[in-house]
Amino acid sequence: MAFGRVGRYAFISLIHCHSKGLLRLSVQPGWLECCTGAKRHLLSEDVIKLQDFQQRKLAVAHLVTGSKDNYFEQFNQKLQKHELILEKELKLLLHMCQSAEDLVTARDAIFRYHEENRNLAFGEFKFGPLFMRLCYELGDEEMAASTLTDQRLKGFFNNGTSFNIAIDMLFTKECYERALDVVREMKNQGVLFNKDTYMLACGTCYKLNSTETYRICSTLLEEGQSKGHFIPRHAYCFAVALALRQNDVEKAQSLYSQIQGTDGKICQNLEVVISAMSGAVTDCIRVLHAALVPKSPTFVKKLEFSQEVVELLRLRSEHGLYMERVEQIVWQLEQAGQVTGKSLDYMLCQAPKTKRRPQPILEERRISQRTLMPLRSSLRSE
Numbered sequence: 271m272a273f274g275r276v277g278r279y280a281f282i283s284l285i286h287c288h289s290k291g292l293l294r295l296s297v298q299p300g301w302l303e304c305c306t307g308a309k310r311h312l313l314s315e316d317v318i319k320l321q322d323f324q325q326r327k328l329a330v331a332h333l334v335t336g337s338k339d340n341y342f343e344q345f346n347q348k349l350q351k352h353e354l355i356l357e358k359e360l361k362l363l364l365h366m367c368q369s370a371e372d373l374v375t376a377r378d379a380i381f382r383y384h385e386e387n388r389n390l391a392f393g394e395f396k397f398g399p400l401f402m403r404l405c406y407e408l409g410d411e412e413m414a415a416s417t418l419t420d421q422r423l424k425g426f427f428n429n430g431t432s433f434n435i436a437i438d439m440l441f442t443k444e445c446y447e448r449a450l451d452v453v454r455e456m457k458n459q460g461v462l463f464n465k466d467t468y469m470l471a472c473g474t475c476y477k478l479n480s481t482e483t484y485r486i487c488s489t490l491l492e493e494g495q496s497k498g499h500f501i502p503r504h505a506y507c508f509a510v511a512l513a514l515r516q517n518d519v520e521k522a523q524s525l526y527s528q529i530q531g532t533d534g535k536i537c538q539n540l541e542v543v544i545s546a547m548s549g550a551v552t553d554c555i556r557v558l559h560a561a562l563v564p565k566s567p568t569f570v571k572k573l574e575f576s577q578e579v580v581e582l583l584r585l586r587s588e589h590g591l592y593m594e595r596v597e598q599i600v601w602q603l604e605q606a607g608q609v610t611g612k613s614l615d616y617m618l619c620q621a622p623k624t625k626r627r628p629q630p631i632l633e634e635r636r637i638s639q640r641t642l643m644p645l646r647s648s649l650r651s652e
Contacts, residue, residue: 312473312504313438314622317431317466323403330365338366342375349375355383357395364400373408376401377417384426398432402439411439415448419455430456430464437470441477449474450483465502468494472508473619476515484516491525503529504622507536510544511618519547536617539579543614546579546586554583555592558599564606574610575603576617 315321334341345363348355360383367376380401405414414436418427427433433456440449453471456463463471468490475487487509494501506529513522522544529537538557545553561573580600587596603609 312441312470312619312621313434313466318403318406318435318438319399320403320406323400324407327365330362334362334366338368341366342372345379346375349378349382352382354386355379357383360397361395361400364397364404367404367408370408370410373404373410373413376404377413380417380426381422384423388425396429396432398427398429399435402432402435406435406439411436411443411445411448414439415445415452418452424459428459428461430461430467433461434464434466434470437467437474441470441474444477446474446477450478450486463490463494463499465500465505468499468505469502469508472505472512476508476512476618479512479515481516484512484518487512488521501528503531503534503537504618507540507618510540511614514540514543514547519544523548535573536614538573539576539614539617542575542579542583546583549586551583551587551590551592551596554587555595555599558583558603561608562599562602562606563608564602572606572608574608574612576614577609577611578613580609 331338342363345359360379363379364376367373380397383397401417402414405411405417417423418433418436433452437449437452440446440452449470453467453474456467471490472487475483475490491501491505491509506525510522510525510529513519513525522540526532526537526540526544532538532541538561541557542554545551545557558575561575563570563572580603583596584600587593600609
């Protein structure tokens with residue numbers, strides 16, 4: 271499969287062609303790119319739970335007696351002697367890993383544990399997400415990918431979370447081909463795709479931007495829809511952007527029409543791009559005018575439009591009937607601070623914000639820590 275390199279000059283070349291009177295009716299693939307490249311992860315901390323994992327590691331470090339090196343030496347001897355590995359021993363080992371060498375020991379322990387317990391009934395502790403979070407913490411994306419795709423461990427990573435964390439890590443490191451391999455392995459093993467999987471898979475296909483990944487993305491969405499799976503808006507946005515990069519405006523319009531709730535920043539930018547590429551300049555003006563908030567306090571949230579999206583609209587309206595109106599509305603948006611230098615690629619590859627969790631102390635505390643007597647309501651309210 272061809273690797274779709276991140277284009278750094280496609281949008282500039284488009285303007286250059288236009289300046290020479292060579293403007294084409296279709297925008298070249300790769301124009302939806304950030305000049306600096308978007309290298310953020312797609313999953314939020316609510317899914318990755320790396321901070322929770324690190325807190326548990328700290329707690330374990332305080333409870334364990336003796337040195338870590340001594341523990342790993344004893345564990346390696348146990349592996350050499352082919353001794354039985356217990357669940358609690360493996361769990362402790364994974365929480366004590368601090369280096370790449372420790373991670374190799376953990377992987378070997380997983381192989382042994384799976385070999386000894388592959389025929390046990392379901393319900394035991396799920397080690398897959400724990401190992402993937404460890405790989406994430408240590409930055410070893412290849413260890414995560416190779417372990418997931420190793421056929422000797424088939425069935426060990428029997429939940430979507432393990433695969434999703436690995437795909438997100440590979441996406442962050444720009445290892446898109448490897449991420450797609452993990453998606454294929456997940457599908458081959460029959461592990462159920464969830465909303466995060468669809469988003470990650472579509473994002474990976476979008477980054478690779480080839481005819482083959484365009485086909486894969488379309489097939490995954492069609493299969494998910496036929497099975498009644500929930501396809502998140504972010505996945506559709508990636509698919510729409512990929513269709514635009516492949517100059518398939520009709521497909522982009524079809525996918526965009528399936529998005530529930532298109533009032534967000536990414537969707538509004540995509541709508542302008544679709545309308546501009548299809549020649550519907552008046553629709554672009556309508557979207558921009560509806561989003562314009564000329565006079566409002568700085569803390570009021572406003573829709574932002576990417577500079578590259580605005581420039582595309584200017585390009586498509588130049589010397590046309592609506593050129594002056596486009597220039598006017600763009601100028602108004604700029605004055606209102608609603609035109610940003612962030613590319614659409616940057617917007618697409620941004621992880622959602624972590625949901626705030628309620629403070630358990632304020633909600634659950636009902637007795638005094640000193641007297642163990644019930645607290646009065648007035649004290650609780652304070």
